[in-house]
Amino acid sequence: MIGAGYVGLVTGACLADLGHTVLCVDRDSEKIEALSAGRVPIYEEGLEAVVGKNLESGDLRFTTDIQEAVSKSMFVFITVDTPPDEIGRADMTHVEEVARSIACSINDYKVIINKSTVPIGSTKMVDTIIEESMEEHLEYDVVSNPEFLREGTAVADFLNPSRIVIGSDSQKAVRLLTELYRGLDAPLLVTDPVSAEMIKYASNAFLATKVTYINAIANLCEAIGADVREVAIGMGYDERIGFEFLKPGPGFGGSCFPKDCAALLAISRDHGYDFDLLDGVLKVNQEQHERTAARVDRMAGGLKGKKVGVLGLSFKANTDDVRDSPAIKVARMLLERGAEVIAFDPRAMENGRRELPGAGFAENAYEVARGADILVLLTEWDEFKWLDYERVRGLMASPRVMDARNCLDPVVLRKLGFTYEGIGR
Ligand code: UGA
Numbered sequence: 561m562i563g564a565g566y567v568g569l570v571t572g573a574c575l576a577d578l579g580h581t582v583l584c585v586d587r588d589s590e591k592i593e594a595l596s597a598g599r600v601p602i603y604e605e606g607l608e609a610v611v612g613k614n615l616e617s618g619d620l621r622f623t624t625d626i627q628e629a630v631s632k633s634m635f636v637f638i639t640v641d642t643p644p645d646e647i648g649r650a651d652m653t654h655v656e657e658v659a660r661s662i663a664c665s666i667n668d669y670k671v672i673i674n675k676s677t678v679p680i681g682s683t684k685m686v687d688t689i690i691e692e693s694m695e696e697h698l699e700y701d702v703v704s705n706p707e708f709l710r711e712g713t714a715v716a717d718f719l720n721p722s723r724i725v726i727g728s729d730s731q732k733a734v735r736l737l738t739e740l741y742r743g744l745d746a747p748l749l750v751t752d753p754v755s756a757e758m759i760k761y762a763s764n765a766f767l768a769t770k771v772t773y774i775n776a777i778a779n780l781c782e783a784i785g786a787d788v789r790e791v792a793i794g795m796g797y798d799e800r801i802g803f804e805f806l807k808p809g810p811g812f813g814g815s816c817f818p819k820d821c822a823a824l825l826a827i828s829r830d831h832g833y834d835f836d837l838l839d840g841v842l843k844v845n846q847e848q849h850e851r852t853a854a855r856v857d858r859m860a861g862g863l864k865g866k867k868v869g870v871l872g873l874s875f876k877a878n879t880d881d882v883r884d885s886p887a888i889k890v891a892r893m894l895l896e897r898g899a900e901v902i903a904f905d906p907r908a909m910e911n912g913r914r915e916l917p918g919a920g921f922a923e924n925a926y927e928v929a930r931g932a933d934i935l936v937l938l939t940e941w942d943e944f945k946w947l948d949y950e951r952v953r954g955l956m957a958s959p960r961v962m963d964a965r966n967c968l969d970p971v972v973l974r975k976l977g978f979t980y981e982g983i984g985r
Contacts, residue, residue: 568639630665648822663693683753706760712878727756778808778984788984811848853893872939873912887938
């Protein structure tokens, strides 16, 4: 596994758990040292246990030595990051470097697997780099095998995948990779590499569109006096629509949707197709962040000098990841509008502090409420649903709640004396 980031770490640890012998490589020696001691640098349910168990059994090992890892392995997964450049295109520098390193270390037949979300045509590109960088020609295949793990449930998702997609022109590689995943019960789809790469982008962009659609419907529900939660349930019963991804909120975020939508848009432009729909999705999503901040402003009667308590910093619950987090974006907008922001997150405090230099941070949700003119709930952590809101009201300067995730019961809160607003209800 080349790259012990989010995807590499989860995939590596879970493949070890399936009974394979896995070497995870990263050039960050501090990270490798920590992982070798069983310390996992990200919060992901169940991951530390899987890493610990397989370190102990010897099925999982961490190293900085890419040559050792490649030469000793039959399968080489490329799981390095592909950060976006200024116009949203995925930066392939790390993938290219890894491809060259692999070429120098091949000693025998290898299946080289593109697991990172990479631009269309990358499987071919990696193949070409390896071919050109290899000193003596040895047999290998490059395949695309996109991952569909969600943060927060990544270990469970690995063990129960919705599908396994293998994009390859080589029957040998497909057969071997299928064998590697034996033990996982999931539909297997074998395609050409370009289609496999497209499946990943098309899936993420579709889900981002679905969230954006329900956000737009929520905004309309507010204008006409409907309740979006009822509307979503009524829509979800139609199996063609389904109940998933119909929760309105402050806009989508995270390390995947924004980046992948921007990358797909850039790919479309490069190929002469105006993907106006996706362009619209990104615009509406940005507006959704802004609408959330504007609503807090309106509810508080202006934000200059007001104290705003922010509940949640991670991009969704059950992760400490704040990359492209809507909570962080909204909190920044509140700061720009002149508010004093005090924030708390059950897991993402350390990451949040780095991203929000102008804000204050509290030890817990009650300390956030102390003296606040308004509370804004931005991440749907369970513990925010079960706070003692009577106590919260007593601590606040004025009892106002903007519930950007529709986690709370408006009837209960209003009875307690709060001014409450959710999204689309
Ligand atoms: C997403 C995909 O769901 C995974 O299948 C994919 O593998 C992953 O990206 C990736 O490409 O690596 P993830 O970024 O972990 O997973 O997060 P999601 O659970 O999909 O949520 C994305 C954003 O949409 C979050 O900000 C979340 O709060 C928001 N969302 C999601 C809503 O606002 N409403 C919903 O109903 C669902």
